[in-house]
Amino acid sequence: MARVVEVDDAADPRLADFRDLARADRRPDRPGGRGLVLAEGTVVVRRLLASPYPPRALLGVARRISDLAGDLRGPHVPADVPAYVTDADTMAHVVGFHLNRGVLASADRAPAPDLPALLATARRVALLEGVNDHENLGALFRNAAALGVDAVLVGPGCADPLYRRSVRVSMGHVLRVPFVACGLAPAVAALRDAGFTLAALTPGGDPAALRAVAGRDRLALLLGAEGPGLSEEALDLADVRVRIPMAGDVDSLNVATAAAVAFHATGGGS
Amino acid sequence: MARVVEVDDAADPRLADFRDLARADRRPDRPGGRGLVLAEGTVVVRRLLASPYPPRALLGVARRISDLAGDLRGPHVPADVPAYVTDADTMAHVVGFHLNRGVLASADRAPAPDLPALLATARRVALLEGVNDHENLGALFRNAAALGVDAVLVGPGCADPLYRRSVRVSMGHVLRVPFVACGLAPAVAALRDAGFTLAALTPGGDPAALRAVAGRDRLALLLGAEGPGLSEEALDLADVRVRIPMAGDVDSLNVATAAAVAFHATGGGS
Numbered sequence: 001m002a003r004v005v006e007v008d009d010a011a012d013p014r015l016a017d018f019r020d021l022a023r024a025d026r027r028p029d030r031p032g033g034r035g036l037v038l039a040e041g042t043v044v045v046r047r048l049l050a051s052p053y054p055p056r057a058l059l060g061v062a063r064r065i066s067d068l069a070g071d072l073r074g075p076h077v078p079a080d081v082p083a084y085v086t087d088a089d090t091m092a093h094v095v096g097f098h099l100n101r102g103v104l105a106s107a108d109r110a111p112a113p114d115l116p117a118l119l120a121t122a123r124r125v126a127l128l129e130g131v132n133d134h135e136n137l138g139a140l141f142r143n144a145a146a147l148g149v150d151a152v153l154v155g156p157g158c159a160d161p162l163y164r165r166s167v168r169v170s171m172g173h174v175l176r177v178p179f180v181a182c183g184l185a186p187a188v189a190a191l192r193d194a195g196f197t198l199a200a201l202t203p204g205g206d207p208a209a210l211r212a213v214a215g216r217d218r219l220a221l222l223l224g225a226e227g228p229g230l231s232e233e234a235l236d237l238a239d240v241r242v243r244i245p246m247a248g249d250v251d252s253l254n255v256a257t258a259a260a261v262a263f264h265a266t267g268g269g270s
Numbered sequence: 271m272a273r274v275v276e277v278d279d280a281a282d283p284r285l286a287d288f289r290d291l292a293r294a295d296r297r298p299d300r301p302g303g304r305g306l307v308l309a310e311g312t313v314v315v316r317r318l319l320a321s322p323y324p325p326r327a328l329l330g331v332a333r334r335i336s337d338l339a340g341d342l343r344g345p346h347v348p349a350d351v352p353a354y355v356t357d358a359d360t361m362a363h364v365v366g367f368h369l370n371r372g373v374l375a376s377a378d379r380a381p382a383p384d385l386p387a388l389l390a391t392a393r394r395v396a397l398l399e400g401v402n403d404h405e406n407l408g409a410l411f412r413n414a415a416a417l418g419v420d421a422v423l424v425g426p427g428c429a430d431p432l433y434r435r436s437v438r439v440s441m442g443h444v445l446r447v448p449f450v451a452c453g454l455a456p457a458v459a460a461l462r463d464a465g466f467t468l469a470a471l472t473p474g475g476d477p478a479a480l481r482a483v484a485g486r487d488r489l490a491l492l493l494g495a496e497g498p499g500l501s502e503e504a505l506d507l508a509d510v511r512v513r514i515p516m517a518g519d520v521d522s523l524n525v526a527t528a529a530a531v532a533f534h535a536t537g538g539g540s
Contacts, residue, residue, distance in 0.1 A: 139524070139527070142523070142524075143523065143527060145517065146516050146517060146522070146523050147514075147515075147516070147517060147523075147531075148515075148516075148517035244417075244534060245417075245418075245534075245537065246416050246417070246418075247415065247416060247417060247418035248415075252416070253412070253413065253416050253417075253530065254409070254412070256527070257409070257413060257526070257527055257530045260523065260527045260530060260531055261417075261530055261531055261534045264514060264515075264531045264534070264535065265534065265535075267515065
């Protein structure tokens with residue numbers, strides 16, 4: 001159970017994890033300069049507290065901290081984690097802007113899962129290349145969680161899934177869906193070792209092939225960024241090229257939306 | 271062919287359509303106070319110029335107006351439509367913020383299509399209820415265009431698809447996919463008259479029913495807002511309740527994403 005601590009001074013040094021978040025926002029490589037994971041809002045903080053990420057502190061208005069009382073008693077939450085309670089104005093002062101979700105939590109990063117161990121039990125995974133937009137990446141994790149994708153391999157050119165905006169847009173699912181950052185060749189080698197079929201989603205693919213891989217056990221979907229799509233290298237590494245049937249001359253779907261359609265189309269359909 | 275007109279004064283009254291857009295942004299019911307349609311960026315302006323919406327004027331930097339030269343010669347573009355060319359700073363002054371897309375177009379609203387006439391030739395349509403977020407609504411139109419949905423019935427509680435942010439997020443597809451704003455009961459009556467099956471997408475629906483309606487001619491998908499979902503009234507009007515299979519305890523997909531999955535799942539799969 002975390003300790004609830006009242007604070008009324010925005011300059012309190014114990015609130016350092018939450019200071020000037022808009023500034024840290026501009027440095028996705030190292031949020032706050034210290035690489036912390038930050039969760040915003042009751043739903044996402046709840047997921048953080050149930051995740052493998054070691055919580056450091058919470059900051060929130062009384063009502064939100066009280067909403068989270070049950071979660072703060074959870075088995076993953078060490079007794080010495082402070083939950084700082086303050087008013088909305090003091091919170092805005094600390095954070096640097098008005099935060100209408102009313103509660104934040106910070107956590108340390110957790111060690112990445114071991115890729116072979118992860119793939120040993122996964123049925124479907126996504127391998128991403130060049131998904132460099134934090135919102136698209138977050139939305140993709142949300143869709144992976146909703147549609148039963150077991151792990152995400154975050155390949156070259158991708159944004160950091162633990163960046164604050166990704167965490168928020170994912171609704172906290174980047175904290176639940178296991179992911180590993182990896183190069184393309186090592187990812188593909190590990191997938192092959194684990195017996196996965198590699199299907200690249202690309203406008204040059206075959207819609208019939210998408211149906212053909214549906215329900216297959218051990219399927220990896222390769223997804224590239226909106227616009228450029230997958231590199232030739234990635235396309236060449238795939239076993240099959242699949243496509244979502246599109247109408248007329250329409251530009252492609254947003255990458256997270258295309259991922260959702262492909263996740264659904266290749267699921268068991270239970 | 272539009273007339274290209276150089277302007278260098280941000281106060282030029284001829285630029286009234288494009289003035290203080292951030293302020294108009296707060297008034298979705300009447301953009302600019304005059305209900306104009308506004309398109310931003312080359313891709314969306316191009317779609318506007320090829321749409322049934324009568325163009326009024328363009329404002330852009332020289333390079334963007336030049337990119338659009340071919341489109342400005344299009345058959346839908348009256349000869350007296352002015353394309354105002356200026357520099358990025360003057361443009362920012364007029365608009366009220368820096369616009370990195372470099373070109374804008376304004377158009378008048380077009381009369382809504384006749385609903386029975388629209389439904390007479392449509393194969394698949396979406397009927398929306400309570401989709402009050404402009405970005406979700408725009409994304410939904412983009413997905414409808416990409417996945418071959420022929421029309422959108424914009425039911426009660428929805429935002430205005432022609433609001434600037436919806437137009438932008440839709441990539442201009444709100445200007446291409448025909449839509450009609452309508453009440454629930456008249457929409458359902460018109461759909462029944464036209465021989466449509468009404469399938470409501472809801473967490474209480476049946477995944478098997480989603481597969482069962484796939485490929486059906488004359489299918490209307492009823493979609494509600496993220497969170498509340500469809501009203502009891504809308505659910506009761508549907509012939510069948512369908513569901514996208516979801517993993518575990520995950521909260522529902524974003525409404526535009528759920529729509530994309532349902533549009534794909536019910537398409538002919540060509």
